Amino acid sequence: MTVGGSGGAVAEHPPPSRTPAVPDAGRRRPLGARLLGPQRRNLWFWAFVGPFALGLGLFTYVPLAWSVYLSFFDAHNTVSPSGSDFVGLGNYTAMVTNEAFLGSLGTFALFTVFIVPATYALSLGLALMVNRLRIAQAFFRSVFFLPTACSYVVAAVIWKLSIFNGVRFGLANTVLGWFGADGTAWLSTTDPPWYWLVIVTVRLWLQAGFYMILFLAGLQRISPQLYEAAAVDGARPGWQTFRYVTFPQLRATSVAVVLLLVINAFQAFDEFYNLLSDARGYPPYARPPLVYLYYTALGRDQNLGLGSAGAVILALIIALATVVQARWFGLGRKEE
Secondary structure (H helix, E strand, C coil): CEECCCCCCEECCCCCCCCCCCCCCCCCCCHHHHHHCHHHCCHHHHHHHHHHHHHHHHHHHHHHHHHHHHCCECCECCCCCCHHHECCCHHHHHHHCCHHHHHHHHHHHHHHHHHHHHHHHHHHHHHHHHHHCCCCHHHHHHHHHHHHHCCHHHHHHHHHHHHCCCCCCCHHHHHHHHCCCCCCCCCCCECCECHHHHHHHHHHHHHHHHHHHHHHHHHHCCCHHHHHHHHHCCCCCCHHHHHHHHHHHCHHHHHHHHHHHHHHHHCCCHHHHHHHCECCECCCCCCCHHHHHHHHHHCCCCEHHHHHHHHHHHHHHHHHHHHHHHHHHCCCCCCC
16 A cells, blocks of 8 residues: 555555466376266266267277278188288279179169158158148157158068069059059069169158158247248248248258268168068169178178278268268358
């Protein structure tokens, strides 16, 4: 404190600030203490997440890393090749020049052209109908979602043995017989390729309900005030309201649905294998990438190195397709 004369003002200076004590930088807490956090606050987090993370790393990431490792070796009938079996990028070169593997990618592209628009339109139509219901909405939502819980293997067997079974039997041929039409060997006829009808319908039945739920969530987020404003502006209920209000508001949901549909199409295996394979093996047509890689890695030759290289190429294609779609649709971009 400073006093400036008898009538001078008294000027007070703040006390000098105290610098907080800095802990010794050389002393680091043990790793276990840092993971548990202060006062063991993270203990329950690790108790619940730890087993899942351990299983994820042990059964997912370790096999993925080992598959990448195998792709650089000539691994026939073994998952632990020696250093003398190292072939570098030879397996990758063999896969990208293999006509059978390229044909399987073409099968995937054709399957995507069929299944993505069909599932998108069907699931969106179901969501619009269920959303307009005023009674029993939960019942119909559950009915359409229920096939999602069914196994792909079980659904494929039902389609093969009960609906599209042979020429003389099956529900489809029975219905055709009512109209005087001849029966069709749905799964073995290649001209025209009726097997696509079987494959696409079973996938539609299995997954349309799941994407319907996603569209329902998007529809319920649309503010009713938008529809009121559209009605004031003269928009007619029905197509105009759907085109100018509903569909634009479902943009984010639509992007997510399309991305998931394309990724799931890449992973198609169960319905193809269980519908088309028999005691004689798998036919030479309609082989998606996973079916081809299955026979490459676990077939007669058991070329695990070549199969692993194909799996890595397929994973890279999926990642590239996802990134391209996300950039194309502006996923994650802030709306202006």
